[in-house]
Amino acid sequence: MGLYGDQVVPRLVDLACGLAGFDRWRAQATDGLAGRVVEIGFGSGLNVPYYPSDVDMVLAVEPAMVARRMAERRIAPSRVPVTFVGLDGQHIPLDDTSCDAALFTFTLCTVPDPEQALSELWRVVRPGGAVHFLEHGLSPEEGVAKWQRRIEPLHRRLAGGCHLTRDPTTLVERAGFVMGRHEQRYARGFKYFSWLTVGVATKPVA
Secondary structure (H helix, E strand, O other): OHHHHHHHHHHHHHHHHOOHHHHHHHHHHHOOOOEEEEEEOOOOOOOHHHOOOOEEEEEEEOOOHHHHHHHHHHHOOOOOOEEEEEOOOOOOOOOOOOEEEEEEEOOOOOOOOHHHHHHHHHHHEEEEEEEEEEEEOOOOOHHHHHHHHHHHHHHHHHOOOOOOOOOHHHHHHHOOOEEEEEEEEEOOOOHHHHEEEEEEEEOOOO
16 A cells, blocks of 8 residues: 555544544444444444443454554453454455444445445344444535545545445445434535444344
């Protein structure tokens, strides 16, 4: 990825996604998590303080070594054990149906192939298990969406491949998960980045 991608982008993401305004969103995304949880795009551990007490362990997938080191200060005081198990959410080194739930926040925007990542979550989450997520994406306002499409190429170069125009709800449902509770609205900040979706979707029991 080069020096900028390896050293600078993880720190920028930690700053941008660690703003106080996201606290409520993260608490909502993690609410109801329990058991053995796989988290892709673990980053610098910004979700760790919000893991519910019913979570037994978190299996973290994160490619950035800088982010992993930054996460140590959040993991250390946590009651929930965190184990890094992989580098790529598109190829998760876990057995089929081995997890009770999955979590991802601000991940589908950046992963090169979100469909493949969701297919992997479908594989490792047990039937009846759920995916919990918080993502930004394409605004429903045409004027905002127009600007998102216009600036996305530059944004991707500066923000480690982050897309502005993906629709997380469509991606999750297309992967086969059944959408349950979810909320969509603007957070504080620039509209091109702040159309957020937080939700929980379930893998049906065959």
